[in-house]
Amino acid sequence: MGLPHVLAVPYPAQGHVIPIMEVCHCLVDQGFKVTFVNTEFNHKRLLAALSEESTMEHIVLVSVPDGLGPGDDRNDLGSLTESLMKVMPRCLEELIEKSNETEDPMTCMLVDETMGWALEVGRKKGLRSAAYWPGCAQMLATKLSIPELVSRGVIDGYGKLISEHEPFQLGPGMPFIDEPHLIWNLIGDGSDGRTKEIVFNNIVHNNRFIDVAEFILCNSFKEIEEPTFRYNPKILPIGPLFTGLRPSRAVGHFWPEDAACLSWLDEQQPGSVVYVAFGSFTIFDRLQFQEFALGLEATGRPFLWVVRSDLTDSSADVYPDGFKERVGDRGRIVAWAPQQKVLAHPSVACFVSHCGWNSIMEGVKNGKLFLCWPYFGDHFLDQIYICDDWKVGLRLTPDESGIVKREQVKSKVEELLSNEEMRTRASMLKENARQNTNEGGASLENLKIFMNAFKA
Numbered sequence: 001m002g003l004p005h006v007l008a009v010p011y012p013a014q015g016h017v018i019p020i021m022e023v024c025h026c027l028v029d030q031g032f033k034v035t036f037v038n039t040e041f042n043h044k045r046l047l048a049a050l051s052e053e054s055t056m057e058h059i060v061l062v063s064v065p066d067g068l069g070p071g072d073d074r075n076d077l078g079s080l081t082e083s084l085m086k087v088m089p090r091c092l093e094e095l096i097e098k099s100n101e102t103e104d105p106m107t108c109m110l111v112d113e114t115m116g117w118a119l120e121v122g123r124k125k126g127l128r129s130a131a132y133w134p135g136c137a138q139m140l141a142t143k144l145s146i147p148e149l150v151s152r153g154v155i156d157g158y159g160k161l162i163s164e165h166e167p168f169q170l171g172p173g174m175p176f177i178d179e180p181h182l183i184w185n186l187i188g189d190g191s192d193g194r195t196k197e198i199v200f201n202n203i204v205h206n207n208r209f210i211d212v213a214e215f216i217l218c219n220s221f222k223e224i225e226e227p228t229f230r231y232n233p234k235i236l237p238i239g240p241l242f243t244g245l246r247p248s249r250a251v252g253h254f255w256p257e258d259a260a261c262l263s264w265l266d267e268q269q270p271g272s273v274v275y276v277a278f279g280s281f282t283i284f285d286r287l288q289f290q291e292f293a294l295g296l297e298a299t300g301r302p303f304l305w306v307v308r309s310d311l312t313d314s315s316a317d318v319y320p321d322g323f324k325e326r327v328g329d330r331g332r333i334v335a336w337a338p339q340q341k342v343l344a345h346p347s348v349a350c351f352v353s354h355c356g357w358n359s360i361m362e363g364v365k366n367g368k369l370f371l372c373w374p375y376f377g378d379h380f381l382d383q384i385y386i387c388d389d390w391k392v393g394l395r396l397t398p399d400e401s402g403i404v405k406r407e408q409v410k411s412k413v414e415e416l417l418s419n420e421e422m423r424t425r426a427s428m429l430k431e432n433a434r435q436n437t438n439e440g441g442a443s444l445e446n447l448k449i450f451m452n453a454f455k456a
């Protein structure tokens with residue numbers, strides 16, 4: 001008999017490809033072969049960003065079209081989602097059929113929950129499957145509870161809160177959710193004003209297939225979302241994921257990592273550096289970007305700042321006059337960092353973050369404090385967890401002109417770094433995270449249950 005063979009299908013976004021790739025490395029360690037499907041667009045980026053040292057042993061990278069044209073906006077998540085649903089099912093079927101002619105035919109699928117329809121492809125082709133959700137469990141539980149919320153009279157059949165100004169709780173102890181925090185309202189409304197509707201309909205559509213999945217996995221752990229795991233025990237936490245720390249494992253970056261910043265971190269004092277990164281989607285306008293730069297300068301602290309090539313809406317040199325000369329070697333700016341390694345570095349004191357869930361898990365497992373600056377989507381809910389529930393971070397809040405001013409950046413960094421209670425709580429979370437992924441830990445046990453089942 002051939003190797004157990006997984007077809008891994010992430011949603012085509014950086015925050016989805018990385019964690020699914022991490023799970024795939026765990027599967028490879030357990031003797032699985034993996035075929036990892038990217039869209040053609042992302043496949044090219046991923047190959048171009050691979051470093052020479054990193055390996056993808058037993059992971060075969062393949063690509064399929066996303067159905068969009070060469071110049072189309074792939075950050076328009078509504079049209080991307082719609083297009084994928086049209087073109088990808090047939091491509092996946094073909095991949096499965098082709099593998100049936102090899103020594104190791106595909107035996108199971110690991111599907112991004114956002115693309116639940118792919119579970120149906122697997123079912124038709126006789127594959128076992130697991131769904132993976134890269135955000136917080138609470139958000140997944142909300143998505144899966146749409147029929148319950150409709151029958152409880154909380155939302156209508158279009159996802160609108162019936163009592164608009166009354167936040168609701170999905171289950172006891174879970175965070176309160178109001179209209180703007182419903183996941184289908186979080187992504188904006190795209191250029192044609194249809195994104196909310198597309199996302200809501202897509203969730204309802206996906207929910208029809210979730211029962212096909214034998215496992216629903218997510219990158220979280222028991223202690224940080226206990227009420228949610230009680231409310232929906234089908235959601236199995238396997239986090240925080242950790243492959244990104246193994247030196248030679250490629251985790252699927254879309255941009256080449258600037259590894260030299262690790263040597264720069266080695267030269268800094270322990271617990272001194274402000275690390276700033278806003279994930280793969282966030283965009284700043286020029287004015288806010290400059291104001292923030294001046295805020296970092298005003299902290300007087302060493303900082304490592306990820307400025308992606310597309311972080312600002314301006315192609316010109318956007319830094320304030322004389323900024324780079326004034327901060328000199330105290331400030332290190334990179335286009336893409338090896339973030340997991342950066343957050344594990346003892347020189348890093350805190351993380352100024354957009355609150356993407358992967359970034360949060362990476363910060364939490366390293367005991368870091370957060371300065372939260374949510375951008376869109378789940379970031380606002382994640383911020384509530386950090387600041388109000390776990391109490392390991394503070395908010396950066398735009399003033400009445402919609403700008404986070406430099407004085408606020410400076411004062412919040414100081415307030416954060418002088419807060420001993422927060423530091424103690426962050427260390428406790430780090431310890432919880434470690435226990436979960438150590439031998440005998442709940443997350444590791446869940447991961448093993450899933451892997452052993454699919455190996456059989």
Ligand SMILES: O=c1ccn([C@@H]2O[C@H](COP(=O)(O)OP(=O)(O)O[C@H]3O[C@H](CO)[C@@H](O)[C@H](O)[C@H]3O)[C@@H](O)[C@H]2O)c(=O)[nH]1
Pocket residue numbers: 013014015016018134135253277278279280281282306335336337338339340355356357358359360362376377378379
């Ligand atoms: O310089 C960098 C910056 C980021 N990363 C990595 O990129 C990933 C970014 O993921 P995340 O922090 O979740 O942010 P987004 O890329 O914005 O992720 C999208 O996907 C996530 C999972 O669904 C959601 O939680 C976010 O809201 C959504 O924006 C993380 O693994 C980071 O380690 C790097 O390696 N280097």
